[in-house]
Amino acid sequence: MPIMVKRQQIRDLIWECLEGLNRERAPDKQIEISEDTLLLADDSSLDSLAFVAFSTDLEDRLASWTGKDFTLMATALSSDQNHFHSVETLTDYVELLLQELNQ
DSSP states (O other): OOOOOOHHHHHHHHHHHHHHHHHTSOGGGOOOOSTTOBSSSTTOSOOHHHHHHHHHHHHHHHHHHHSSOOOHHHHHHTSSSOTTSBHHHHHHHHHHHHHHHTO
16 A cells, blocks of 8 residues: 655654754754754754754654655665755655655
């Protein structure tokens, strides 16, 4: 059965994971969440531990959502492209992965 997901749903899922991080952060350390939010980049608000927590949460949510195992980090890190650069690039990447699952 194909997994039918809209881009907006993927973006919302990513935002929910970032909002989860914000609940654990001090008010002055909140991540500003938008399509342009940097995730794995020089000016990112995420340190390495926050990034691992974020990516693990996203993988878990995607697995629950689709019933399929997701290992975003392994495939993303083996690529020449930084799929985790921003919310927008990660949304594109997850959308591509979901399309590939439907083939």
